[in-house]
Each structure stands twice: as C-alpha cells, then as structure tokens.
Amino acid sequence: MTEITAKLVKELRDKTSAGMMDCKKALIENKGDMEKSIEWLRQKGIASAEKKSGRVAAEGAVGSYIHTGARVGVLLELNCETDFVARGELFQGLLRDLSMQVAACPNVEFVSVDQIPEAIANKEKEIEMGRDDLAGKPEQIKVKIVEGRIGKRLKEMALLEQPFIKDSSINVEELVKQVAGKIGENLKVRRFTRYTLGEGIEVEGLDFAEEVASMTSS
Secondary structure: OOOOOHHHHHHHHHHHOOOHHHHHHHHHHOOOOHHHHHHHHHHHOHHHHHHHOOOOOOEEEEEEEEOOOOOEEEEEEEEEOOHHHHOOHHHHHHHHHHHHHHHHOOOOOEOOHHHOOHHHHHHHHHHHHOOHHHOOOOHHHHHHHHHHHHHHHHHHOEHHHOEEOOEEEEEHHHHHHHHHHHHOOOOEEEEEEEEEOOOOOOOOOOOHHHHHHHHHHO
C-alpha cells in the first residue's frame, strides 16, 4: 500500500479542489491510487461540491420536524443558490434528514465548530484544566491532553461533525457535500432551533410531608 503522505493529499486536493480530510479519506479508501481516489471523490459528489462552496447560497427553505409523541421539534434553515433547487426532491430530503439529525442530537447547539463562541471554548478549557486526573502532570503534557479533550467536546456540539443517523460511515458535513454534488449547487446549513417540551419550566413540587399535612387538616 502506498504511504498516504501530506504531499499526496495536497496533490489530490489540487486536482479535485476537495477538502484535505476528504482527500485523505479518498486515498486511504483507495490505497493511495490517485486515479481511483479522484473517481471516488467524484462519485461521492465531494469534488464538485467543493468547487461550488464559495458561491452565494441565498435561496433555500426552512424545514421542520416533530418527533413521535410531539415532545421534540426542530426548525432548520438550509440554503441553496436557486429557488428551483429548493423545491426539488433531493433538497427537501436533505432538509428533512438534517432536521431529524438535530432532533436526535440533544447536545448539538451549533452548525459548525467555527461558530462556537470563544467564551464557550475557554470555559470548557477551564473545566478540563481543573480535572483531578491531570493533577501533578507537567504543564506541557496537561495542555496537550486538554487540547485533545476540548477538540472532541467542541465537535460534539457541532451539527456538521455528527455521524449521520442513517449512515454512520459518513458525518453530516459529508452528507451535505454529497447532496450538493448531485444537485450541482452550493448548499449551506445556516441555523437551527431545537425545542423540547417543558424545557426551562420550573415545576413546583409539593413536599410529601406538607401534602399529607394539608390532607389531614382539611
């Protein structure tokens, strides 16, 4: 098997305009074969999707999903380049799949890692740095461990980083790229909101002893 070097990954990126991680995955899947890797990216629609990623996506639609039992609901905005595509079956299918994904991922709060405010990242870092299992470790080692943990934690909060609920071999970002490649337009997940029934409502519970007392006194 050919060694998957950074140079090989860059060469594939230059030829396809696909992302570095997608190129690396393509080369691994095809044991370093450049032509097969190019074909793999094209079949997935990733290469063509990357070329369109800089184009403005100002059209689209807001989709909704209500989970069985009506206890969880999601609103999600997905953008594309034309109104014609927004009405299409592929686009609408992706919109529904993404809304279902958000409903299934209660820890997801942002579309991508780069949308997470620095204040949240710093707070997570502060928490991790104070963990008991890091006590006594050299500062340099501690920082490295914390960086790894923070990276993982932030990904858990980002929709695009989640394994797709219908096919865990790809993540949500790869799903969007695949559909974008098939559609032939740039697609962007802009924002979403997840509603959970009763969330944030404080229910006043009567103390059991008080309840008994009130019953006997009446």
